[in-house]
Amino acid sequence: RDLLLHHPFVSFEHTFIRFIREAAADPDVTAIKMTLYRVGASSPIVDALIDAARNGKRVAVFLELKARFDEDNNVSWAHALDAAGANIVYGLVGLKNHSKVTLVVRREEGRLRRYVHVGTGNYNARSALQYTDLSLFSAREDLGADIADLFNELTGSSRPPQGLSRGALVAPHQLLPALLDHIEREVEYARGGKAARITAKLNGLSDPEVVRALYRASSAGVEIDLIVRGICTLRPGVPGLSERIRVISVVGRLLEHSRIYRFENGGTPIHLIGSSDLRPRNLRRRVELLVPVGDPENKALLNQALEMYLADSRAWDLQQSGDYVSRGAGSSSAQEQLTSGR
Structure with missing residues (x-):
């Protein structure tokens, strides 16, 4: 079944970063595709993508160069990924790509199977410790097909995606x-x-x-x-x-x-x-x-x-x-409950 995680109450490093590192090293993984928006000055995620490309996997990255305040970092990562042999798409005219999605394709029992991650947060190891975000891991065929179609449009066309047909929007x-x-x-x-x-x-x-x-x-x-x-x-x-x-x-x-x-x-x-x-x-x-x-x-x-x-x-x-009225002094009680696991 699908796996839904709430970060940072569940570690991003021990889930998504582990997922992408293991995919990069797995000899049965044939392809990794990912959108990147704000990845930061250092990135274990991009490091894993570079390793994957060097290991002979097909790596395709839609890297948004117009991410405000991260332009320099993203240009540097684009050069590093390109040097490793990854296929880089730099953006769409007039639009930013703000989606957070990864597709891993793995050979299993003579057929190819898709694994998908969809998040609410940037693929950024530092902000993953400071922001609350959600991760959905799925091997559902309908979602995998939608995400494959999305990447085909992002990497194979100069126009923005027109729509998906199996439930994703x-x-x-x-x-x-x-x-x-x-x-x-x-x-x-x-x-x-x-x-x-x-x-x-x-x-x-x-x-x-x-x-x-x-x-x-x-x-x-x-x-x-x-x-x-x-x-x-x-x-x-x-x-x-x-x-x-x-x-x-x-x-x-x-x-x-x-x-x-x-x-x-x-x-x-x-x-x-x-x-x-x-x-x-x-x-x-x-x-x-x-x-x-x-x-x-x-x-x-x-x-x-x-x-x-x-x-x-x-x-x-x-x-x-238009004014806000506080219910009580102090930091969020919901965050305290989630942090303590109550």
Whole structure:
């Protein structure tokens, strides 16, 4: 089954970095493909990719040279990967690639099998100790096929990805309409008298079309709980507009960075995780990726995390005035619970 991990409460080094190092050394691995955004000045991940290329594996890396503040590091890593024999794609005109995805292809019993990692955080060993993020490891054939198609578009075309067909969602063309469809479906459930709810955790919410859709959903009876760390242009609690919307921000010792989207879907909840926030730059000017989480145990882990953050006794509640009111002094209680394993 799929494996879902919550970093840094579960070590990134002992999971993803170990995964990529073992793939680089495994004689049965034939190919490794990865997107890189902010990798830092030193990177055990890029070191492993260099080793993989030197070991004769097909290594393809989409390395975003326009990652702000990391341009010099990324140029240096691009030279090192190129020298090792990796295939480097440097970017798309007019877009940044902000997705966090890896594909490993391994020969097993006479056939090729795909292993996928999708994250919410940068492939950066240092920030993995300082940010909260999620990792999904999967060998599902549908997800593997979607990710293979994504890399084929990224490495074989000069245009941005047009869309995926097996459940994964990619910006800039597919993701926004799909999210709006999910919101509208909750509206239809609410109008039909069924339970309708949207719960999301993200870093920023400022896309006008999404904000308007959430207002419409609230007015139709959809209950909406949002955990938004940073910018939020939506105003909750406005009578007749957003009275069913609640927004909190969680601030703690660690930087909250994970993205989770949950739609009640008439009693069969849909969970998505990935790289995208709900800002115009994410939905319209970047390559972003959200993927479905289908395994019941992993869905339960996401539900538990969302409930823990929403109940954080030191969170900040956004008021309809745009001001934030603290629930209590100190660092995030949810982070303390997650750190202690409670």
